[in-house]
Amino acid sequence: MTDMNDEERQLVDSLAEMREDEALPLANKMLLVDNKDPIRVLELCRTAMDLVGKRFEEGEYFLPELVLAGEMLETIGAIAKPLIKSKPGEEPKKLGKVLIGTVHGDLHDIGKNIVTFMLDINGFEVKDIGIDVPVQTFIEEIAKFQPDVVGLSGFLTLAFDSMKETIDAIAAAGLRDKVKIMIGGGQIDETVRNYTGADAFGVNAVEAVALSKAWMGVAA
Amino acid sequence: MTAEAPVQTAEAKAAYDTRWKRVMDCVELRQPDRMPVAMLATFWLAKYGNISHRQLMYDYEKTAEIATRAVLEFEPDIHAPFILAIATGNALEAMDFKQLQWPGHGVGEDHPYQYLDREYMKADEYDEFLFDPTGFYLQKYLPRVAGCFEGIDELPMWPGLHYFRLVGAMRAFAKPSVKAAFEKLVKAGEEAERLANHHAAFTAKMAALGHPGSYVSTAVSPYDYIADYFRGARGMMTDLFRNKDKLLQLLDKARQFLTKMTINASRASGNPVVFIPIHWAPDAFMSDKQFREFWWPPFRQMLVDLIEAGVIPMPLWEADCTKRLEIIKDIPPGKCIYWFERTDMVKAFEVLGDVVALRGNLSPSMMTTGTPQEVDAAVKHLVDNVWNKGGKLILDCAFGIPDETPIENVRAMFGAARKYAG
Numbered sequence: 001m002t003d004m005n006d007e008e009r010q011l012v013d014s015l016a017e018m019r020e021d022e023a024l025p026l027a028n029k030m031l032l033v034d035n036k037d038p039i040r041v042l043e044l045c046r047t048a049m050d051l052v053g054k055r056f057e058e059g060e061y062f063l064p065e066l067v068l069a070g071e072m073l074e075t076i077g078a079i080a081k082p083l084i085k086s087k088p089g090e091e092p093k094k095l096g097k098v099l100i101g102t103v104h105g106d107l108h109d110i111g112k113n114i115v116t117f118m119l120d121i122n123g124f125e126v127k128d129i130g131i132d133v134p135v136q137t138f139i140e141e142i143a144k145f146q147p148d149v150v151g152l153s154g155f156l157t158l159a160f161d162s163m164k165e166t167i168d169a170i171a172a173a174g175l176r177d178k179v180k181i182m183i184g185g186g187q188i189d190e191t192v193r194n195y196t197g198a199d200a201f202g203v204n205a206v207e208a209v210a211l212s213k214a215w216m217g218v219a220a
Numbered sequence: 221m222t223a224e225a226p227v228q229t230a231e232a233k234a235a236y237d238t239r240w241k242r243v244m245d246c247v248e249l250r251q252p253d254r255m256p257v258a259m260l261a262t263f264w265l266a267k268y269g270n271i272s273h274r275q276l277m278y279d280y281e282k283t284a285e286i287a288t289r290a291v292l293e294f295e296p297d298i299h300a301p302f303i304l305a306i307a308t309g310n311a312l313e314a315m316d317f318k319q320l321q322w323p324g325h326g327v328g329e330d331h332p333y334q335y336l337d338r339e340y341m342k343a344d345e346y347d348e349f350l351f352d353p354t355g356f357y358l359q360k361y362l363p364r365v366a367g368c369f370e371g372i373d374e375l376p377m378w379p380g381l382h383y384f385r386l387v388g389a390m391r392a393f394a395k396p397s398v399k400a401a402f403e404k405l406v407k408a409g410e411e412a413e414r415l416a417n418h419h420a421a422f423t424a425k426m427a428a429l430g431h432p433g434s435y436v437s438t439a440v441s442p443y444d445y446i447a448d449y450f451r452g453a454r455g456m457m458t459d460l461f462r463n464k465d466k467l468l469q470l471l472d473k474a475r476q477f478l479t480k481m482t483i484n485a486s487r488a489s490g491n492p493v494v495f496i497p498i499h500w501a502p503d504a505f506m507s508d509k510q511f512r513e514f515w516w517p518p519f520r521q522m523l524v525d526l527i528e529a530g531v532i533p534m535p536l537w538e539a540d541c542t543k544r545l546e547i548i549k550d551i552p553p554g555k556c557i558y559w560f561e562r563t564d565m566v567k568a569f570e571v572l573g574d575v576v577a578l579r580g581n582l583s584p585s586m587m588t589t590g591t592p593q594e595v596d597a598a599v600k601h602l603v604d605n606v607w608n609k610g611g612k613l614i615l616d617c618a619f620g621i622p623d624e625t626p627i628e629n630v631r632a633m634f635g636a637a638r639k640y641a642g
Contacts, residue, residue, distance in 0.1 A: 018461050020461060020462065060507070061507070062504065062505060062506045062507050062510070063457055063504070063505050063506065064457040064458070064460045064506055064510065067453075067454055067457040067458060068457065068458050068461050068462075105327070105328070105331050106334075107321065107327070107336070108334070109337075110337065110453050156332060156334070157584050157585075157588055157622040157623060158332065158623065158624060160585065160589060160624070186538075186539060187584045187585060189583070191583070191585035191586055191589055191590065192585045192589070195585070195589045203504075
């Protein structure tokens with residue numbers, strides 16, 4: 001976004017540089033005092049998040065910045081979204097749909113939440129179905145949500161078998177050809193990918209975004 | 221459980237001393253007679269003994285029997301304190317422990333226990349914790365993490381009470397909620413004592429059979445202590461920005477009491493090695509700048525103070541910490557065991573070979589889904605590229621034996637160690 005005035009640029013910079021004390025009052029003022037178009041404010045937020053994502057990819061930012069950025073975006077979104085008088089069809093087009101969840105037996109969600117956030121700010125419609133997700137729930141959600149990509153998350157070694165069972169069941173339900181499946185988590189590597197029959201694995205949220213973009217035919 | 225300690229024969233003592241020396245040679249960067257192999261397992265013992273995860277956590281005798289069988293079959297140079305680390309079900313239940321879900325108690329009977337990442341201390345409670353850590357524990361923290369402490373928060377704030385004021389303050393002990401708490405605490409204490417006695421009996425039996433324990437007491441880095449057990453992942457990561465100064469103060473304060481606690485626990489246990497699982501150091505979790513500012517300085521000081529007190533710290537650097545190697549190298553040489561989970565061991569040896577003993581790190585995916593031939597090759601790789609090049613390596617899996625590991629793969633691991641490195 002290049003056509004920004006000074007105040008808009010200040011919002012983008014303060015968000016991208018983690019200056020929360022500056023960013024939130026400014027966003028509040030723009031939305032509630034100046035009655036600025038909430039869609040414009042959210043676009044500015046997205047521009048800032050693009051910068052955050054880029055810095056994460058380049059190894060300048062790490063998990064703490066992603067988490068804080070996510071919280072700032074959530075706070076501004078909660079004020080801005082009710083102010084939008086949207087007309088149907090005006091929402092920006094999404095790159096694709098991703099269904100994500102932690103496989104059964106595993107309660108970990110930190111990594112999954114970061115991946116969900118990164119996919120979201122990169123333009124994907126993401127449905128997060130939580131932790132300890134039974135195989136059958138994945139099948140039902142795939143049938144209902146019709147995702148392009150399914151992300152299976154797991155931190156424990158028991159997740160290897162849970163992922164394999166989930167992917168086998170997706171195949172048995174006749175849904176395997178309709179989705180690309182990526183897996184991720186602390187212990188996941190190529191050996192596990194091969195064992196589970198997933199299409200790919202990623203070691204971090206950037207890789208999850210890159211995989212999803214590649215499968216949607218979008219340049220990373 | 222027998223009351224009498226088993227007798228250690230001269231032959232068993234020699235075997236015990238040889239095994240322990242092998243490990244201490246590594247710590248002190250001397251060449252041992254052969255590569256030591258360590259055994260840590262949690263729920264893998266359930267697979268080995270063909271019982272449920274729940275039974276392993278609750279049945280002291282059965283767990284001791286299976287652990288004994290495993291130690292006698294594989295003959296590791298050092299083994300984990302299996303009873304203390306695994307058979308905690310009764311003690312956790314007596315405490316009404318809330319930070320963990322364990323088999324039959326939040327997770328399935330054949331699932332491992334899992335920690336609940338929550339905000340156990342709120343962002344606006346830093347001042348209270350900093351002002352009076354003990355008061356904060358009694359008034360706020362303990363009742364949040366275990367039901368047996370509910371009611372304790374009705375006791376008065378002790379600092380300030382004096383003379384006849386103390387007489388009045390005693391009334392708190394007559395409150396029904398406080399009395400009920402004390403009854404629950406006594407029961408929880410008795411169960412914890414049973415657990416400790418079973419642990420002591422197992423350790424004594426193993427020693428009598430010639431097998432030393434790897435460690436008894438555990439510790440935590442100041443950063444991980446606050447992140448994991450107080451603020452939770454999300455809270456801690458935002459505190460780096462929102463509560464930076466107070467966090468730095470608390471890290472320093474926590475370092476001081478964690479160091480004292482660790483030295484006391486190590487001395488009481490009779491084993492100088494202290495196991496320190498490290499959660500928040502991985503390359504991917506924070507920037508180099510954040511690591512150098514928040515994570516490393518209090519932990520480094522803690523390591524130095526522990527070493528000065530005669531403790532042998534054994535941090536387990538979880539996940540991949542390759543980018544941290546040059547930083548964590550800055551400790552007195554020949555005093556620690558650095559256990560790596562996913563950091564490339566060859567790289568770790570290149571950077572740290574003249575500073576610390578290394579422990580690890582056969583890959584969990586290979587151990588659980590691979591063949592014995594693949595395990596053999598992985599051990600040979602570590603022997604060829606670390607041990608034979610002078611690395612003081614204590615062979616182990618990445619984080620102990622993964623729960624699902626086929627038994628033949630564990631046999632392959634121990635067999636290959638003896639085949640390729642003595």
